Amino acid sequence: MAKKPILDRPRDSIIKRPLQTEAEEPSRTEDYDGSGLPKYLGEVMLVEERRRRLNLFVVLMFIHLEPKKNPRLGHRQSATTPRRVLLDTGADFNLISDEAHTELDLNKQPYNGRVHSIGGYTDLSSTVVLQWHFRSYRSEADQSSPSYRAPFYVLPPESEAKFDCILGRPWIEENWDEFIALVELNRRKESSQ
Structure with a gap:
């Protein structure tokens, strides 16, 4: 199965985990250790701002x-x-x-x-x-x-x-x-x- 990026909504970023498959359901509580840092060291890519830019013309x-x-x-x-x-x-x-x-x-x-x-x-x-x-x-x-x-x-x-x-x-x-x-x-x- 192909790897699927997960949207980490509080920080508005996408985290790609090396071993995650499409069938896996992400758990928000299991993603962080006691210090508040993410448990998984994956590739983090910032998501482009969601709002559409206004066409000035x-x-x-x-x-x-x-x-x-x-x-x-x-x-x-x-x-x-x-x-x-x-x-x-x-x-x-x-x-x-x-x-x-x-x-x-x-x-x-x-x-x-x-x-x-x-x-x-x-x-x-x-x-x-x-x-x-x-x-x-x-x-x-x-x-x-x-x-x-x-x-x-x-x-x-x-x-x-x-x-x-x-x-x-x-x-x-x-x-x-x-x-x-x-x-x-x-x-x-x-x-x-």
Whole structure:
């Protein structure tokens, strides 16, 4: 039988014992001698920290949905939905996944084009204009977040998008201060954890 590492939870490390097999059940009380030191001299490997590192270039955008008329109130009520967006300085345009587009139920316009990336080519068949805002990062309570509007190309259903949306270089260059503020906010969150 193959040797299996045991997770030593109090010290967050893995201890490999030379003679341990998969069938053996580790005993926490038998692992230590009277002095508090481990009985077994094995190879100790530190486990990488369990928490995931925050990607500084992934933020939440709040997409404004089409206003829907509320019959009880007699007026149109607008709503937003949060979506994960990658701020990608290497992308030449904005993209939205087919899944996110379908969930949002937005009107799309026909488009015929092709995206070239490191993984090859992807054919695009539609585009949609989104309006969105980011969560306010300003300390002043009376300042609301600015709203943005830009076209997004809809990825085909077979593409395996890792994000709901990608904001590309043109938007980033046009809104440089906002881009820096969003990345800096993520950096502060990362360092405070």
